[in-house]
Amino acid sequence: MMASVVLAAILGGAWLAALYRENGSRAILLPDRVMTLLPDPKPLTAFAFTDHENRVFDLSRLRGKWSFLFFGYTHCPDVCPMTLATLARAHENMAKSTAGAKDVQFVFISVDPSRDTAGKLMQYVTYFDTTFLGVTGDNAQLGKLADQLGATYQLAITPGVENYPVYHTAAVFLVDPRARYHAVFAPPLDAEGISRRFEVLRDLEGPKAT
Amino acid sequence: MRWRHLVGLILALTPIAAATEEASVSVRDAWVRETPPGIAMTAGYMVLQNRTSRPQVLVAARSSGFETVTIHRTIAKEGMTGMEHAPQIELLPKASLLFAPGGYHLMLLNPKRTLHAGDRVDVTLEFRGGLVLPVTYEVRK
Numbered sequence: 001m002m003a004s005v006v007l008a009a010i011l012g013g014a015w016l017a018a019l020y021r022e023n024g025s026r027a028i029l030l031p032d033r034v035m036t037l038l039p040d041p042k043p044l045t046a047f048a049f050t051d052h053e054n055r056v057f058d059l060s061r062l063r064g065k066w067s068f069l070f071f072g073y074t075h076c077p078d079v080c081p082m083t084l085a086t087l088a089r090a091h092e093n094m095a096k097s098t099a100g101a102k103d104v105q106f107v108f109i110s111v112d113p114s115r116d117t118a119g120k121l122m123q124y125v126t127y128f129d130t131t132f133l134g135v136t137g138d139n140a141q142l143g144k145l146a147d148q149l150g151a152t153y154q155l156a157i158t159p160g161v162e163n164y165p166v167y168h169t170a171a172v173f174l175v176d177p178r179a180r181y182h183a184v185f186a187p188p189l190d191a192e193g194i195s196r197r198f199e200v201l202r203d204l205e206g207p208k209a210t
Numbered sequence: 211m212r213w214r215h216l217v218g219l220i221l222a223l224t225p226i227a228a229a230t231e232e233a234s235v236s237v238r239d240a241w242v243r244e245t246p247p248g249i250a251m252t253a254g255y256m257v258l259q260n261r262t263s264r265p266q267v268l269v270a271a272r273s274s275g276f277e278t279v280t281i282h283r284t285i286a287k288e289g290m291t292g293m294e295h296a297p298q299i300e301l302l303p304k305a306s307l308l309f310a311p312g313g314y315h316l317m318l319l320n321p322k323r324t325l326h327a328g329d330r331v332d333v334t335l336e337f338r339g340g341l342v343l344p345v346t347y348e349v350r351k
Contacts, residue, residue, distance in 0.1 A: 074246075074248075074249060075249075075251060077243070077251045077252050077253040077282075077293075077315070077317050077318070078253045078282070078284050078293065078311055078312065078315050078317075079284055079291050079311070079312060081243055081246065081252075081253075082311040082312060085351075120248055123246065123247045123248040124246050124247075124248065124249065127246035127247055128246070152288070152289060152290050153290065154290065154292075163251070163319065165292055165293060165294075166292065167287055167288075167290040167291065167292035168290055168291060168292075169289065169290055169291070170290070170291040187291075187312065188312060
């Protein structure tokens with residue numbers, strides 16, 4: 001909690017701008033509204049996806065690294081490529097920082113498993129950044145993780161319609177190396193905003209988070 | 211005789227007036243996002259400027275380089291993001307409208323060839339009243 005308060009002060013140049021209640025946990029909304037921190041990071045529970053190399057991607061894959069999670073789908077011409085390009089730039093910034101980016105992973109979670117096969121995800125995510133992971137799962141498994149993060153999605157699958165509309169949360173979720181939901185970045189997202197805030201958070205959390 | 215001259219003059223001026231009108235709706239910063247491999251859709255962005263003193267309504271867009279081109283808008287719905295078709299967009303007189311990531315965009319479906327950064331894409335914008343505006347978009351990563 002103390003670290004979060006200090007962080008808010010450092011990042012925002014001001015004391016907490018707002019506090020609000022959501023899902024029973026108190027969240028700190030920084031003055032610039034770029035990053036929302038959960039003062040009591042929320043441990044995540046089991047889910048099972050498959051990654052773009054057909055390996056199991058479950059809760060254990062979130063341990064030991066900071067994970068940036070983004071829900072989307074590849075048949076998405078606007079928001080998803082924009083967000084992945086932004087995350088790729090944020091990753092570049094982090095890689096240039098003193099602490100580097102070895103303890104960071106970026107995970108694109110497709111909510112459209114019927115179209116987004118492992119092969120398709122591999123081509124897609126690695127185009128933006130060769131280290132990005134693409135994962136998906138069935139509706140029940142996607143729901144297990146999405147619900148814990150407060151993420152939502154909706155597929156308006158219509159027979160005969162090739163490009164059916166998909167709605168999804170556009171925020172980027174940050175899970176800490178203990179697999180706890182730690183913070184969320186709300187759109188509009190910018191690479192520098194994300195990398196700068198993350199680097200300060202990681203410094204403050206230090207070994208405590210791992 | 212004098213009337214005939216006047217009619218001739220009006221007829222002669224008409225194409226010029228039309229050409230001026232056409233030039234007064236313009237586009238700048240037109241770009242299309244490069245398509246990731248295996249993806250058959252992308253989006254086009256621009257600043258659309260209406261320099262006329264009348265509203266102009268964008269009703270369609272077409273391109274020989276794609277199967278379909280539709281005018282879309284990214285919207286927020288119940289905390290989620292999604293897209294909706296925008297059947298027409300009114301540009302106010304002397305105003306600009308931004309087509310940008312996360313907002314209005316041209317949805318370009320099934321390109322006839324793979325698009326790489328640096329390529330150019332031609333799209334024709336159609337306005338109510340018959341005004342057409344050819345625009346060249348630069349492909350960017």
